[in-house]
Amino acid sequence: MYPIKFHPILKERLWGGKKLGKVLGKPITSEITGESWELSGVKNDVSVVSNGEWAGKTLQQLIDGHPKDLLGQSVVERFGTEFPILIKFIDAKQDLSIQLHPNDELATKRHNSFGKTEMWYIMAAEPKAQLIVGFNKEVSRKEYVQSLDNDTLLDLLNYETVEEGDAFFINTGKIHAIGAGVLLAEIQQTSDITYRVFDFNRRDKDGNLRELHTELALDAIDYGKKDDFKIAYSKEKDRVNAMVDCPYFKTNFLQLTNNKTMNTNDRESFTIYMCVGGSVVVANDYGEAQITKGETVVVPAKSKIISLRTEGVKLLEVTI
Known part of the structure; x- marks a missing residue:
């Protein structure tokens, strides 16, 4: 895992x-x-x-x-x-x-x-x-x-x-x-x-x-004019910034300047990290993987602690 x-x-x-x-x-x-x-x-x-x-x-x-x-x-x-x-x-x-x-x-x-x-x-x-x-x-x-x-x-x-x-x-x-x-x-x-x-x-x-x-x-088109598409989100460094929380996925933005530990004990879902800048080593109790800009990693749901080791990275964190 x-x-x-x-x-x-x-x-x-x-x-x-x-x-x-x-x-x-x-x-x-x-x-x-x-x-x-x-x-x-x-x-x-x-x-x-x-x-x-x-x-x-x-x-x-x-x-x-x-x-x-x-x-x-x-x-x-x-x-x-x-x-x-x-x-x-x-x-x-x-x-x-x-x-x-x-x-x-x-x-x-x-x-x-x-x-x-x-x-x-x-x-x-x-x-x-x-x-x-x-x-x-x-x-x-x-x-x-x-x-x-x-x-x-x-x-x-x-x-x-x-x-x-x-x-x-x-x-x-x-x-x-x-x-x-x-x-x-x-x-x-x-x-x-x-x-x-x-x-x-x-x-x-x-x-x-x-x-x-x-x-x-x-029959599939929404013909209305709706300004509901631009996502307003915080880009505060070294914290989890919520972006989207919809029935199909949840996405957070993380801009880390140093290491961070994620406690996912209450998360009944896998976690996906998409690297959109920099690099990071993603680790759990079973192993680790490094990702750089343009790479993606999946952390299985069995993981309850995720370690992110980095000197600078931008991540999209995706769960269900």
Whole structure:
């Protein structure tokens, strides 16, 4: 039950670039690498352990063999042996498609999947880089459909200029897109269900327009104007700063200047640390693992004391 690291699962994307390699040290082999899946239980994309005695085993094999010790009693009761979170780093060299994700009810009915609530932490952003998050006014379904027909959807969208350290919470149904020049960490429900509604009329390497999900999206979109997406959080050093507490995950921000011990005796969940700056040795009673910027580690739920040894690190701490 030592702190467990996994091999990244690298994904080519039409909009991807090279920053996952240049900035985060991922072993990319393509100049359009858009995503590094750090921790995944998604079918056909299950993470494989990279350190310690379990090296070579899959996340699912560990869960099947040690469900309560790894996930925690309450997580098993709620999700069974399915890992409930998907962790990624994303490099957008170009704008991503404008998209949204269905809620649990729709995703279960249509795809036998979880919905996709997610959050973003901006690790780097080129000057004037933006996100699209929601609409800039209340929009009716009819007005939305007309904007697709008239190619004026972009006029209805809300644009947010971003910089390092900004964080955003994306509810299901909220229309959104990551803009060119953004490198971010993403925490989300385990789901790969995306409804793409506009793709800037781009074509893939074979000259084809990518599939849109216009009809599926109509019943899934939140047409309201809601300023509920920018996460206001403290960045006080050497303490746990709460960011998100939603039904699907809890995320804290830690900026440590020296060692810290975390008592997790009341936590019935695994703990994930995503390193977004610096480096740290994460240790428990069973072993330790070092992570640097762009790496992720999972501490099994059986751990009740977590030791963080560092001279300087920025971490996203994720639990259920």
